[in-house]
Each structure stands twice: as structure tokens, then as C-alpha cells.
Amino acid sequence: MAFTCATGKSTEKNRPTGKHRKPGRFERTTARAAGVAALTATGVVGTLAAPALAAEPAAEQTGLIPVVTVENSIVDQIDxxxxxxxxxxxxxxxxxxxAQEAARQKAAAKAEAEREAKERAAREAERKRLLSYVAPIxxxxxxxGYKSGGAVWSSGSHTGVDFHAASGTSVHAVGTGTVVEAGWGGSYGNNIVIKMNDGTYTQYGHLSSIGVSVGQTVTPGQQIGLSGATGKVTGPHLHFEAxxxxxxxxxxxxxAYLRGHGVNL
Known part of the structure; x- marks a missing residue:
């Protein structure tokens, strides 16, 4: 763009051209900034004398401070x-x-609960077993049958029942109790008497052998002896009384006693 002076002539023609042209203000400032940046990078600026630096334009004019500020801001953001x-x-x-600890504790609690449940179930099953009754053979x-008549019995009738059994057949306690007699019982031959947990008593007679002793605790189905034909008897069998x-x-x-305790005869 050309400017016109008071004479009306263009000033563009009066400006130097080519290599003799004087650098403009913007060109000088840019050059200085580039020089300072280069010196800063090489460490030369630190060795320059104060008067020389004083001749340089303000830092705001070179744009160096904004660059450092931006770099510091980026570093802070990264940190x-x-x-x-x-x-x-x-x-x-x-x-x-x-979460892992919570899962471990949950698994441990579950395992403990399952263990306790199994123990309760086992205790309950054992309790039921101890309260149960079984057949003696x-x-x-x-x-x-009970109260059968005949001269063979001194009382005139049968005071118990006979269970069919060959000699040597396993005889079991019908329920939980304590042995109060184990030995020779006269007409009953080898016999066992047990005081049951409900306060009643059961007797097992004519045994060929006895497998328990007085004071011993027995449980339902436990073998206590073997059937036989000892005492006043015509053949091997088990005489059972309640x-x-x-x-x-x-x-x-x-x-009736056994059936009343759940034994199916």
C-alpha cells in the first residue's frame, strides 16, 4: 500500500530497496527473540554481561516468558x-x-454354617437313633406268644415271647439303656436284663453267650449276645420280656411294648 505526503507524491518510491533497505521494527524484534532463544538453549545467555542484556528488548517482547509459563503449566498438569x-x-x-477379604470371610462363614448344619443334623440323627427301638433279632x-398257657411254664403261662432263632444268632439291645444283670438266670439260662432310658426293663434269655457286663451302656441294635438253648428250654430260640x-x-x-416304640413286628 502506498502513502501520499503533502506534496501528493508517493513515499513508496523514497524507501530503500534491496540489500540497502533498513530492517523494520518487527524484523528486528523477531531476530532478537530468535537470538535470545538460541543463546538460552546453549547456555550462553548466562555468561553475557549485564550491559549487553540491557540493550536487548523486554522479555515480554520476545515471547520467552509465555513459553516458559506454558511449559510449567503442562508439567504441572502431567504431575x-x-x-x-x-x-x-x-x-x-x-x-x-x-473385596477378596470380604469374599474369603463370606466363604469361611458359609463353610462354618455348613459345618454347623452338618453337626446339628448328625446330632439330631444320633438323638433319634438313641431314642429309637429295634427288634431283638x-x-x-x-x-x-405272650401269655400262652402250658405246663412248661412255672407260672402257668408265658411271661414273654419267643423269637425264632438258631443257636448262635446275633441278639440286639432293643433300645438305649444300662445293663443291670448279665449272667445265669435259672430257668432263663444265660440272660441279660437292661434298664431302658424310659424306665422300663427288657430281658433276653436262653443265650448261648453273653457279650456285655453289668453297668455297661448299650444302644439300639447293639449286639449283646448270641441266641442259644440254655436253661429250661426245649430248643434254641430267644426268650424276650418287657x-x-x-x-x-x-x-x-x-x-405291644415294641410296637409302641415304633418297631414293626
Missing amino acids: AQAIAQERAAAEAAAAKKA AGSYVST RTTPEYGSDIDPV
Whole structure:
């Protein structure tokens, strides 16, 4: 763009051209800034004398301070981002550890609950077993009933029942109780009397052998002896009685007794 002076002639023609042209203000400032930046990079600026630097334009004119400020701001942002990432990683690790511990505690609590449940079930099953009753000889049947008459019995009638059994057949306690007699019982031959947990008594007679002793605790189905033909008897079998006391003459119906305790005869 050409400018016109007071004479009306263009001033463009009066400006020097080519290599003799004087650098403009913008060109000088840019050159100085580039020089200072280069010197700063090489460390030369630090060795320059104060008067020489005083001749240079203000830093604001070179644009160096804005550049340093921007660089510091970026470094601060990077540091803040690194700190935030480190904190987030630590929090994630802590959360993972807490979750693992919670899962471990939950699994341990579940295992403990299952163990306790199994123990309760086992105790309940054992309690029921101890309260249960069984037949004195498994798979057998009553061959002579209660109160059957005949001269063979001194009382005139049968005070118990006979279970069919060959000699040497396993004889079991019908329930939980304590042995109060184990030995020779006169007409009963080798016999066992047990005081049951409900306060009643059971007797097992004509045994070929005795496998328990007085004071011993027995449980339902436990083998206490073997059947035989000892005492006043015509052949091998098991004589079984239920009594209200351990003494002869306090007998009650053995079949009704067993059925009343859940035994299927």
C-alpha cells in the first residue's frame, strides 16, 4: 500500500530497496527473540554481561516468558495426572483387596454354617437313633406268644415271647439303656436284663453267650449276645420280656411294648 505526503507524491518510491533497505521494527524484534532463544538453549545467555542484556528488548517482547509459563503449566498438569493415576491405582488395589477379604470371610462363614448344619443334623440323627427301638433279632418272628398257657411254664403261662432263632444268632439291645444283670438266670439260662432310658426293663434269655457286663451302656441294635438253648428250654430260640421292674412277675406285653416304640413286628 502506498502513502501520499503533502506534496501528493508517493513515499513508496523514497524507501530503500534491496540489500540497502533498513530492517523494520518487527524484523528486528523477531531476530532478537530468535537470538535470545538460541543463546538460552546453549547456555550462553548466562555468561553475557549485564550491559549487553540491557540493550536487548523486554522479555515480554520476545515471547520467552509465555513459553516458559506454558511449559510449567503442562508439567504441572502431567504431575497432577500422574498423582491422580497413582491414587486411583492404590484405591483400586485396596478395593480389590477388600473385596477378596470380604469374599474369603463370606466363604469361611458359609463353610462354618455348613459345618454347623452338618453337626446339628448328625446330632439330631444320633438323638433319634438313641431314642429309637429295634427288634431283638433282625428278620425273625414270634414263635410263641405272650401269655400262652402250658405246663412248661412255672407260672402257668408265658411271661414273654419267643423269637425264632438258631443257636448262635446275633441278639440286639432293643433300645438305649444300662445293663443291670448279665449272667445265669435259672430257668432263663444265660440272660441279660437292661434298664431302658424310659424306665422300663427288657430281658433276653436262653443265650448261648453273653457279650456285655453289668453297668455297661448299650444302644439300639447293639449286639449283646448270641441266641442259644440254655436253661429250661426245649430248643434254641430267644426268650424276650418287657417289664416294669427288673424282677420276675412285672411283665407286660412285649409285642405291644415294641410296637409302641415304633418297631414293626
